[in-house]
Amino acid sequence: MTSVGINGLGRIGRLLTRRLFERHDARAALRLTMCNEVADAATVAHLLKYDSTHGRFSQPVMTDGDHLNIVDQAVLLTHETAQSKVRWSDRDVNIVIDCTGVEFNRSSAAQHLGGSVSRVMLSQPASTDVDGTIIWGLNDSTLTPDMSVISAGSCxxxxxxxxxxxxxxxxxxxxxxxxxxxxxxxxxxxxxxxxxxxxxxxxxxxxxxxxxxxxxxxxxxxxxxxxxxxxxxxxxxxxxxxxxxxxxxxxxxxxxxxxxxxxxxxxxxxxxxxxxxxxxxxxxxxxxxxxxxxxxxxxxxxxxxxxxxxxxxxxxxxEWAFVNRMVDIALRVSEFVTEESSR
Ligand SMILES: NC(=O)c1ccc[n+]([C@@H]2O[C@H](COP(=O)([O-])OP(=O)(O)OC[C@H]3O[C@@H](n4cnc5c(N)ncnc54)[C@H](OP(=O)(O)O)[C@@H]3O)[C@@H](O)[C@H]2O)c1
Structure with a gap:
């Protein structure tokens, strides 16, 4: 199971959270263990459950101190605004999916890397120096294990x-x-x-x-x-x-x-x-x-x-199509992570 962390639980981060718990293929391979978001846990839980656009979340969400309990998973919620201070390794996060909308080049996005984190995926187009911009269905065959900072393009x-x-x-x-x-x-x-x-x-x-x-x-x-x-x-x-x-x-x-x-x-x-x-x-x-x-x-x-x-x-x-593409990419990346950890 690959451990996933999400930075920024806005429109995209919350809908991505939903898909990680709703899609069977995502449930089988990806485990959301940690999120970092400015808002407090009660507000995040409320907006995860109720959505003016997409309706109610099909899965239960509760809060427990600094954790969100989603289905049977305790997800640690932190509130750092400087990404270098987010301690993803505390939850052995392998893939950080950044949905903050903060503009990144490769070196700024790479601040998430290190410790347990081997891959960063961005929910937006980034500068040309990132390792790859993957449009699922078009060029996903170019996604290779050596890529550590990946953009999912834009919707x-x-x-x-x-x-x-x-x-x-x-x-x-x-x-x-x-x-x-x-x-x-x-x-x-x-x-x-x-x-x-x-x-x-x-x-x-x-x-x-x-x-x-x-x-x-x-x-x-x-x-x-x-x-x-x-x-x-x-x-x-x-x-x-x-x-x-x-x-x-x-x-x-x-x-x-x-x-x-x-x-x-x-x-x-x-x-x-x-x-x-x-x-x-x-x-x-x-x-x-x-x-x-x-x-x-x-x-x-x-x-x-x-x-x-x-x-x-x-x-x-x-919103919806794009977060599904991010799950598609994360599933492929998780295969690389699993293969590396079994060596
Ligand atoms: N919405 C779409 O249709 C769509 C589709 C594809 C891609 N995207 C891209 O996805 C990104 C996010 O879009 P969005 O619509 O989800 O925006 P959003 O609703 O504004 O969500 C961004 C979230 O990240 C939080 N945040 C900002 N800086 C942070 C930091 N340093 N650390 C932790 N959390 C932080 C924000 O908190 P505060 O509100 O407190 O600042 C907010 O909750 C953008 O780059 C956007 O272009 C959006």
Whole structure:
């Protein structure tokens, strides 16, 4: 059994906790033994049990002093804000999954390493010097035992990259523009408030459609170097709690039709092991709440103009799908940890 620690029990950290106890494959291989979070145990337990977006947790949670008792597991909860002070080895943690949203490069993320900790996984894109950025289904075969600091990418890059790769292989992408239409997040205020880096994030989250910065274009270049400077991206935050969308427009090398684009994407589903899906029903964003696929192409919305300009719409549960991918990666990493400890 691989011992897991989570740093930061916000939206992603708490939902990851849920999946670690709900998924049978995770229960069999991963044991959550320690968490570090600013909030106190009673508040963490309450927010683990009750979630405005995903409903009640299916498993029991209790508090016992500085422990959360989840099902039959006592999880130590600490409250350090400096990551170098978190004593993961006290619980023999092997993999630290950092969900704080703190920006990392390799050396800052590596502060978690040492003692029992041999791997760190980040719940966000990191600088290019990390050992790997893994988009499950796309490049998970590149995940190797020598990688100790790994990024799981972003919910958005997990949604975009499989679709871009299929369209590029089939039709040859010349250029493109991607717009992320993302639900509100905890870095936005409920009513107007100060924000230190982005004036638009000073505005009330549930009153406006808000353009925000995005590094998605740099993410594309990381996975598809031949598309460097050919894909640009923008992002909008919209007043919904969860489930996001991507509006992908690409010009391609050869003539095609919307039916052919949809058929090509459908034929590729098996290759991505369940992370890519296609929807044919007339649905709205709320219908994708709880969807586990990283990327759901809405075939009803695919358009082609003039033969070579393709527009594809993708849905994704930005929280749920992403935490499932982090569990997928953690399971693979746990195989490496188990193998190393049996030597
Ligand atoms: N939400 C999504 O849809 C989504 C999807 C994919 C990836 N991500 C990425 O995942 C990361 C977390 O996002 P989130 O939505 O979960 O944010 P969040 O709800 O704000 O959660 C972050 C949590 O970490 C805590 N924290 C911050 N600094 C800490 C520290 N030094 N030590 C311990 N705990 C600390 C925060 O506590 P305080 O609130 O007290 O500061 C908060 O509880 C971000 O990088 C985000 O981009 C988010």
């Amino acid at each position: 958005t890059s997990n949604a975009l990259m499989p679709v871009l790769s299929v369209i590029d292989e089939a039709f040859g992408i010349r250029a493109g523009i991607v717009t992320t239409i993302h639900s509100a997040m905890n870095d936005q205020p409920v009513i107007d408030a100060y924000h230190h880096t982005d004036l638009r994030k000073t505005r009330a989250a549930f009153n406006s459609v808000i353009p925000v910065e995005t590094g998605l274009a740099q993410g594309v270049e990381r996975f598809f170097p031949h598309l460097t400077h050919k894909i640009s991206a923008r992002a909008l935050r919209v007043p919904t709690l969860n489930v996001s969308s991507l509006d992908v427009v690409v010009s391609v090398d050869c003539d095609t039709t919307s039916d052919e684009v949809n058929a090509t994407l459908r034929q590729s589903l098996g290759r991505f092991g369940g992370v890519l899906a296609v929807n044919d029903e007339p649905l709205a964003s709320c219908d994708f709440l709880g969807a586990e696929a990283s990327s759901i192409v809405d075939a009803t919305q695919t358009q082609v103009s003039g033969g070579r300009l393709i527009k594809v719409m993708i849905w994704f549960d930005n």
